[in-house]
Amino acid sequence: MTEKKVDSDEVITHPMSEDDGISFEMIELLFFAYRDFVADPDTMLATLSYGRAHHRVLHFVNRRPGITVAALLDILKITKQSLARVLKQLIEDDYIAQQPGETDRRQRRLFPTVKGRELALEISKCQARxxxxxxxxxxxxxxxxxxxxxxxxxxxxxxxxxxxxxxGLEALTVFEPDDSSRRK
Amino acid sequence: MTEKKVDSDEVITHPMSEDDGISFEMIELLFFAYRDFVADPDTMLATLSYGRAHHRVLHFVNRRPGITVAALLDILKITKQSLARVLKQLIEDDYIAQQPGETDRRQRRLFPTVKGRELALEISKCQARxxxxxxxxxxxxxxxxxxxxxxxxxxxxxxxxxxxxxxGLEALTVFEPDDSSRRK
DNA sequence: CAAATTAAGTCAACATTACTGACATATATT
DNA sequence: AATATATGTCAGTAATGTTGACTTAATTTG
Known part of the structure; x- marks a missing residue:
């Protein structure tokens, strides 16, 4: 019955520190650096009523024009439903366009439009800066x-x-997995 | 009127690349590294029906026992409401305890319980590994x-x-901003 | 001391992003 | 012809975030 103690007794007052043999500094640096790193895109995209998800889709479509939905899902590690929502908006707003695959017409390959490329570049420039x-x-x-x-x-x-x-190892699940004759 | 072109014409097929003078590699490394970095905690906390928000609160309370709500909000850069929800659960589940501030009794200082410290250490160890x-x-x-x-x-x-x-510069907005007589 | 400020909590309403699972359609493959 | 695949879609749900208004208690200030 010593499990339930009085509040003031069971509380810990000394900080977790590197003394515990853990590199908290690096853990926190990653947290704060990443937080500020995505803050710029977040701000820019908010003016278009877009969020982080839109950014990621736009980015990878620009990095791999012609990418399939499946490959994009694999990169982003999100579900089809999550992707569908933001992708639909990006297509409606003419940042991304679809084209049926030439060899496999079930595929809907994703390409940036000029407008989409410009936006992607603008955001990337900001992050690169x-x-x-x-x-x-x-x-x-x-x-x-x-x-x-x-x-x-x-x-x-x-x-x-x-x-x-x-x-540009395009044949690696990401781009043209059908045209894999060149490598492997 | 050259704005609206046929779809197949306005599409861009060449990838955005470092040729554009932008370090896409670093941008993507940050994205993928961070994604995998938070995946471990996400998995561990999912078994407790907790999310990333819980983890962050638990982490910083363990790093700064006695931190005030205001200081925590400042670190996390989220709203009071967002914090309140997860903090309430953590307190209910006995990972975190509150104590009124000694000098300023409006404050509700946050401390980890033994259980809370153990969980925080377990997660940090995983990330440190x-x-x-x-x-x-x-x-x-x-x-x-x-x-x-x-x-x-x-x-x-x-x-x-x-x-x-x-x-341990505790007097820096984070911890005991009232007891700043020791330094400065 | 009275007034203003501050720390924190709370409530309602809402948006975004994610999830699951089931089902539909068209196209390829066997 | 049967099966598998790529994609889309629907319904429902959860986590996390937002804003704005309001309350309470305690501290600070004029």
Missing amino acids: RIEEALQTLPPETKKASKAFLYAMIEPQGRPTVRSLNH | RIEEALQTLPPETKKASKAFLYAMIEPQGRPTVRSLNH
């Missing part, structure tokens, strides 16, 4: 080291996707 | 460089808070 400004104040090797760290923080099975976005 | 595993594979200077980068990514006005969490 924050990154560049942060790096400016630091030694040049910081960028490489940070990239390596963030990359290692990603689940192994997600890493190929990330790489493919930057090195 | 991911960080340490990532760093293990990389040169030793990576940690310092990454910390510096993430720190520089935070809005300047938020940086003192981050530092205070790690260096």
